[in-house]
Amino acid sequence: MKLQFYKKGIPTEILKRLAILLVVFVVSVVFFEVVTNISEPQEVLAQASPTLPTVTIDYLGDATTELHGYVTEMDPAYMRDAIIPLDSKRNVSITVDSKDYDVDGLSYEIRSLDTQRNISNNQLEFTSEDGLLKASFQAENLIEKNEEYLLILTITSGDQEIYYYTRIMQPEGCNEEEILDFAQYFHNTALSEDASDLATYIEPSSSASEDLNHVTINSNLAQISYGGFDGTQVGDVNTAITDISSNYISLTFTYLLNRDNSGKSEYYTCVEDFRIRYTSDRLYLLSYDRTMEQILDDQSVSYSQNVLNIGITDPDLQYMSNETGTIVSFVQNGSLYEYNQTDRTLKQIFSFVDDPTDSRSIYNQHQILLLNIDESGTMDYVVYGYMNSGSHEGECGINLYHYDAIEDTSSEQVFITSTSSYQILNANFSELLYETADNQFYIMVNGTLLYMNLNELTTKELMTGLDDAQYAVSASRRYLAWMDQEDMSDSIHIMDLETGNSYDITASKGQLLKPLAFLDDDLIYGTLNENDITIDGAGSTVYPMYKLTIADISSGSGRELMTYQKKGYYITDVSIESYTIYLDRIQIDSEGIITTADGDTIKNSAGEQNKAVDVSTISDDAKEQVVVLTMAELEEDEKLGKVDYDVPGLVLADGSHSISVASATSSTQYFVYVGSKVSLATDDLNRAITEADENMGIVLDNTPKYVWKRGRKSYQNAITGIAVGSSDSEASGSARALSAMLVQAGENVQVHTLLESGETPISVLSKTLKDYDILDLTGLSLSQVLYYVNLGTPVYAYTGDDTAVLIVGYDASSIIYFDPMTSQNQKMSLTEASDYFESFGNVFVSYIQ
Known part of the structure; x- marks a missing residue:
């Protein structure tokens, strides 16, 4: 009998086949890796230094305003960094620091503020010495006193043109020299050893925070004078006068401070905002606001176990961390950093700061927004605003980056160009900005929802013409809720940007809905009964929502989590x-x-x-208060050791990754300027005026023209030319008031006939005064609407069904109103008038030309 033997395990033939497959796999991996690296080389660079020249304009003896250049033409109407006050001869003196830039030509252009009228356009001769170019010119005598004009300077270098924007004015009776002298005195005294003289001008409050990052007129004298901070000013102060009138002047100082910390050199950027009134008796400091922020580098950051000390900065800083709290990314003073406690590294992910003493490096007209971060520290972020340096130097726009923590590089993915200034871009910057896991990118720009496939570099406009009130975005930016109509709708559309899925929340019969806001990823929306829609005394439609709903939209069904409603009360808006x-x-x-x-x-x-990471403040002997980040606890007996400071590389995209998006919004927008900053952009005039009133600001529309100012004359004599038109002498009080308003503006129509045909006060004024902007001021206070009386414009005030009066004057304690039923002017105390008009809902209407 022949015995057969069987080998245990895998047969030899199969082993041979597996070995061949393994070799093929390894060769394939190596081959494709080599091919990929050859076909897609990526050049890793460092952030470039700034190259563009700066322009300085001298005025009022020793004040200078520095302008920064744009390589593309901007919308000049919104370039409002400063006003240059001209002397009696309208002279303008310019210095160009060419910074080794070849300058072939220099020219200037003067336009009206709305850009519609060109005053002059001329070439300038200049002298050159050691890289400094000097030129001067006399502005044309077509300029009217106390009127603002745009000044555009253009530097030519070969085929390239660089543009510089500012405003000019020839003030009269504004006391700009005395006010500037006082601001300089205040600034210098605050930095001196004895600042006790400043106590006269400040208004200390016990509720004011005690830190150097943000100091106001309500701070104590120690904070005003920098406490124990022993810093010294580096270079000159850049002065920007932002608003000039006979009532007050607003101006901003920007400067750099340096401090020696045990042999380490620390730098701090400072911005000082003043609002000052001049009288024959004295100068009044109406408002004072100073911010101070540390420029972070390897010399200025400190570590103690699991605590990262980032010095003087805003405690409400923007940051994200991984889930374990070992990695945190944060934005400080216009730069992005990432601290990895496990690897013992602090990385400067993105920054324009090359040399802190170079004003171009620290020109802070941009912002950084963190989008997401994973456990390794890989993240997506956006840099938007003015680009100080690099491949987009001198442009304004939105730049999307992806930082790969493994490769230790940031890659530019797409650049969206803009012709708006940083301030306008920042105020209009939508919360809707989301990148999916498979490189699909969504962004809302000026009412346009833009979709981009970052893999294929294709773009598509998904929606256009959306106003702010039509949509809301979740905290994660993943969910969008919007309605098709401007005010209310029978349905709310919900879209999950990650998946692209969408569904609707639909109103019951006879009801309408409106998306209001998100609480995290839960939608807040309002519901109204169509029968409750009403017209106020001015003729505007009011949409009173009787119910508020918070819904879970991530489930894909809009499941209600809670509702709010109280009998007799209606909701008009919400904030969180x-x-x-x-x-x-x-x-x-x-x-x-x-x-x-x-x-x-x-x-x-x-x-x-x-x-996972906590942000808090601690006291510091020299810096008063500093911000610290508390990370995850170190392991038992673990010591932090030395922390390395690193600057990752940068991979730039080619020109195909740049796109432009035009504005698609059709409604009037209002911009609230507080000092040199735009604090709010909105299509709600009342909200804009309220914001400006609370922060001592001004309101401009997108024409642009001034719509409202906090400052007004202390009194206004009764406006003349107020009389009821003959055809309305027997009409209702409302018709007579409107008739008198129109007669004063040079128009005479049968108002009562229009009202009887269904027109409203707003529509009557809009159709008759076609060269004016009619303003619905309903809901504002009496003191706020007196600004328009200050301009010499009557204000229509509703006083009940078919009755109204015109406010035509005021003084410190009372108003003057025109009673259309008697055609006589009457007086009423401010207190009594405020209560009286409030009892009728504070329904006011006026106009501006």
């Missing part, structure tokens, strides 16, 4: 702060009179979840 929902409410009586009701709140019981 620190996980609390604030409700604006009104009441409507049986006669249809709308009055403002006390607000209400809804608090999120869960509140903000604990974060």
